[in-house]
Amino acid sequence: MDRGGVETLLMNIYRKIDRDSIQFDFLTHPYSQDYSYEYESEILSMGGRIYKAPSFSHNPCGYRKYIKVFFQNHPEYSVVHAHNLDSASLVYMREAKKTGRYLIAHSHNTEDHGKIIKRIMLRGCHHIIRQYPDYFYACSLPAAKFAFGKRIAESSSCQIFHNGIDVDQYFVDNALHLEMRNRLFPDARGPVFGTVGRLLPQKNQSFLLDVFADILKRDSLSELAIVGKGELRPSLEAKAKDLGIERHVHFIGSVPNVPDYLKAFDVFLLPSLYEGLPLVSIEAQASGLPTVVSNGVPPMAKCSDLIRFVDLSEGTSGWADAALEAYQKGRDQRADRIEQVRAAGFDISEISKRLCEFYKNHEDMI
Structure with missing residues (x-):
């Protein structure tokens, strides 16, 4: 939870939701377990919890074990909103679905970063993980098509989600x-x-x-x-x-x-x-x-x-x-x-309200 585009969007939403009704907790897998990232103190001050799994790229076996135990020990999380669609998503998305969560995948980009071999591997991940989510969000139609493919991007299970600001x-x-x-x-x-x-x-x-x-x-x-x-x-x-x-x-x-x-x-x-x-x-x-x-x-x-x-x-x-x-x-x-x-639809107050209504409606389906 450092200060970046996706993280800032999440914090913009988090500040606006009715936290007596819905609470955000954050499951991350940073390179450093001990380092305090820039948004962490604010999250804690608003009643949120931050879980730090081992870095998947540095310790894939430790990450798999952590995620398996995490979802077993935390049945209180009924909705999982996934903003990380890299190779770690092959692990946490599968476990989220195995344990009965309502899973949302959210695409924020139109390309993967890294060298060509890494990008090829990530494209393969995108194809595999499409089977897990119940619903799909993307910041734009090109971002939806990139991560989820044309069929899903143009289906009723996918919605364009504006990156809102205060x-x-x-x-x-x-x-x-x-x-x-x-x-x-x-x-x-x-x-x-x-x-x-x-x-x-x-x-x-x-x-x-x-x-x-x-x-x-x-x-x-x-x-x-x-x-x-x-x-x-x-x-x-x-x-x-x-x-x-x-x-x-x-x-x-x-x-x-x-x-x-x-x-x-x-x-x-x-x-x-x-x-x-x-x-x-x-x-x-x-x-x-x-x-x-x-x-x-x-x-x-x-x-x-x-x-x-x-x-x-x-x-x-x-x-x-x-x-x-x-x-x-x-x-x-x-x-x-x-x-x-x-x-133009970029007011975070309205966006947050619609998102919370979506969470509540789909929590009742579980």
Whole structure:
């Protein structure tokens, strides 16, 4: 339960549900059993429990044993909502069904990450696990077809589940934008471009650095803020230095106040190679932020007049053009798009209410 897209979606829902009626507990299998992940203290404060199984990839036998005993010892869990569809799902989904749980599988992506052999293995897992769930959710139709296949994706057993946000957190006007910008980037004298996401190959931050180097050639006062943590940080820092742009690039790390950064940015950039439906693209639009994304982001992410899709084939020059155009167009005109985002169906309050009704209806069927 670190601060990432899926985890943030789960926490957004968890904060909004009636916890006197429904409680979320979390079964995880982290690499480190002792490390306290970023959302854990909040989960515990809201009455949730966190179970940590051994890492499946590091200890598959220990993981199988743990999962078998877990479902035997915890009959109180009537609904299992599965957000992890990797090889571990071959174990926990089978045990969940053997012990009579109502099982929901939830797809959040349109590609698997990792090297080609790992991706081939994961595609095989997706085919096998389709036999277990009673119901299927996905953040977009491409994500549903990717994980579950066309037949299931277009069936009555599958539903598109919007990645909702707490829209009221994203109120902003031009005065608040300037206040947050001055607070978070007090030395900035030019446009502040920003991105939010784990530092992983999928998010394509290496390409973003090349884009920003091109931006700096045209506007030498520009700044780039990269919010998030991940395995690529050392190589990205080294690349920024090699490009000679390190004084203008800020690696912020993982932060609890992402809305503040979105309010402070002048333009949001997301050149992902692939996405299911990136929550942060919805958050950026809600906060009135001119948003430039790749065609790896599905069209349903468009929920306001602020977003522009730019193909990665347009290269660094095309992306630099789009970023600077977005800055000039939105300059001194900051206003949130909360009502547009709400009308598009991304209000977490409504989404959480519908999900809890679904849980209750299907709990009665067990």
